Amino acid sequence: MRWVAIASAVAAITGYVVILIATTTLGAERFELFNVFWGLFFTLNGIVMGLMHETTRGVRAMARPDDETWERERSHGQDDEAVLEAFEAEELEDASVSAEARAADLALARASNASGINPVKTSVTISLVIGALVLATSPLWAPALLPAQYGATATGLLTVAITLTTVQAVFSGVLSGIGRWRAYAILTMIESFGRVIVALIATLLSDPVTGFLVATVTGMISSPIIMLTPVGRRALSAHTDVSLRSFLSRGGQSMLAASAAAVLVVGFPVLIKATxxxxxxxxxxxxxxxxxxxxxxxxxxxxxxxxxxxxxxxxxxxxxxxxxxxxxxxxxxxxxxxxxxxxxxxxxxxxxxxxxxxxxxxxxxxxxxxxxxxxxxxxxxxxxxxxxxxxxxxxxxxxxxxxxxxxxxxxxxxxxxxxxxxxxxxxxxxxxxxxxxxxxxxxxxxxxxxxxxxxxxxxxxxxx
Incomplete structure (x- = not known):
């Protein structure tokens, strides 16, 4: 959890660095253009985080089996060490592997043998549906929230970003569920530093507003980077403890719970602009x-x-x-x-x-x-x-x-x-x-x- 605390602090600091760069570059005349888009993106991001919470719960439920599952594994000669050896024999022999990594491998071994759905694969379809909804409903909210000259660009960026962010939320839930906290923290920090880098580049552009819009959604690149690593590729095999119907139901409830806080807190600039x-x-x-x-x-x-x-x-x-x-x-x-x-x-x-x-x-x-x-x-x-x-x-x-x-x-x-x-x-x-x-x-x-x-x-x- 130390890594998560560090990543959270980095995310908070870099977020305010981006805002400082934006205020000094755009001035009071144009800052609200960026800030409303920032609030809109992070409101949607906060809502889909409900899927992360349900994924974390479902994967962790399989990674830490109940007594009945434990007895069933032992009856088949699958104690903790046997399950881990079957999944990652080479890493087990490596003395440099940390206790946290061994525990994560064991958790992933259990979750990979689960009978529920693969949440990351499922999230691809969910993300396309959410992205389509954002695009289809944009004529209802974009004219009121986004300036005409940036409307098409902002809507396109938001659609692509929330589509990829939905997959990222579920993937983050998998990493949390199996206890890969370092990978989870790295994902968060790549997202945070990527946003600062693009914001700095935006200050050099003739049209910095577009650059800051891109900086807002830059974090969507972090998951593909982590997924290409050995840890990330293996994490893709994790399953949850529920069926597709239950995952969608529970995920929807989590998103509903997350949406109110997201709208009132990070989405408040959007509320002001809309009202x-x-x-x-x-x-x-x-x-x-x-x-x-x-x-x-x-x-x-x-x-x-x-x-x-x-x-x-x-x-x-x-x-x-x-x-x-x-x-x-x-x-x-x-x-x-x-x-x-x-x-x-x-x-x-x-x-x-x-x-x-x-x-x-x-x-x-x-x-x-x-x-x-x-x-x-x-x-x-x-x-x-x-x-x-x-x-x-x-x-x-x-x-x-x-x-x-x-x-x-x-x-x-x-x-x-x-x-x-x-x-x-x-x-x-x-x-x-x-x-x-x-x-x-x-x-x-x-x-x-x-x-x-x-x-x-x-x-x-x-x-x-």
Missing amino acids: RPGTDPVLLSNLLLAVTLTRAPILTPITSFQSAIVVYFVDRFRQGRRVLLIPIAAVLGIAIVGAGLAWLVGPPIIELMGRGFTVGGHVLAALTFVAGVTGCLYLSGAAVLARERHGVYVAGWWTATIVAIVVLLVTPGVLDAVVLALGLGPLLGVLVHLIFGMGPVTRDNETAPEPSTEPEREAAEHAR
């Missing part, structure tokens, strides 16, 4: 940059350690709603302090981002505080997941998203609308989690619930 089409581009660029920068200090740590936060709530599930008092108080306390700092030092920092960028301290302070409210929504969602109330988890996030959209539509001023949307939406989402998801849980012997997803189980084992 406030007549907003001045310079004002919109300033607002989008301010939202991005004020969210980072609070939301990045929370999202990076989401699995560990779930484990925290799993271990304390009998405390009921009280379990959220200290975490929420801590996040809101940080948000208040951050709001004060944003008011004092935020405006000069914004002005350093490029020509035409200027945002008042009171706006930055308000956006920083409401970022803390969104952080509380992540916490309440994690607490609800720890109690295995997935329906309430999704309902809370969708409540926040729908309320934010309504507020953006009905509030007169764009600045007031954005602050209210990012404050009121998540606040009501938290209330849904607290009221419907944090009631009494009846368990035999009052034992804590087991984490229900593979990332949560991995975090639990690490915590122990």
Whole structure:
């Protein structure tokens, strides 16, 4: 997991490097063109990540068999060592092979013998369907979100990118499921550094906007690179524990759960553009940059350690709603302090981002505080997941998203609308989690619930 932590940090840093390059190159007049496309791509990317979660779960379920499967293997003389030798005899004899690699090979050996579907092969068809849907529906959203001069280019890039990204999401799930964390981290870092390289090239072009659009989707090249390596080629043989129908059903549910958070967080620039089409581009660029920068200090740590936060709530599930008092108080306390700092030092920092960028301290302070409210929504969602109330988890996030959209539509001023949307939406989402998801849980012997997803189980084992 160390590799995953490093890759996550690299991805976060390089993402903001790309934004800095874009602001200094495009200025406030054109930054919103790039930022809306950035938000649109990462919204779709966040949605298809639901397939990654289901793939991880399904592959890991086969890589770590239950007692019945274990006994069946032993009855056929297939203990762990025998399974591994049959799959990778040469590597077993290599003393340089790490324990993690041996464990991953054993996991892959089990998953390769599974009776379920091959998720990567299945993802090719799924990706073509998703890409076709993006292209077919583009006349409905492209004119409102994308400028006419870049509409065709942006739509084409988005269609190709989301098609390949869907396969990448499933492949990432396979790597996670078999425990190939180093390969998973390398995939993430190739994507991140590739985006920075293309962004730097874009600054030299006569039409840098197109270059930044390409930089946004450059990460789609990382999976083909990893798939060509020996580790990547072997990982393609992994299977899940479910049929095609179950995989599509479970994957669809995971995508639905992921979509609300994706729309409200990374897709917020798209919501603003869609609901406030007549907003001045310079004002919109300033607002989008301010939202991005004020969210980072609070939301990045929370999202990076989401699995560990779930484990925290799993271990304390009998405390009921009280379990959220200290975490929420801590996040809101940080948000208040951050709001004060944003008011004092935020405006000069914004002005350093490029020509035409200027945002008042009171706006930055308000956006920083409401970022803390969104952080509380992540916490309440994690607490609800720890109690295995997935329906309430999704309902809370969708409540926040729908309320934010309504507020953006009905509030007169764009600045007031954005602050209210990012404050009121998540606040009501938290209330849904607290009221419907944090009631009494009846368990035999009052034992804590087991984490229900593979990332949560991995975090639990690490915590122990």
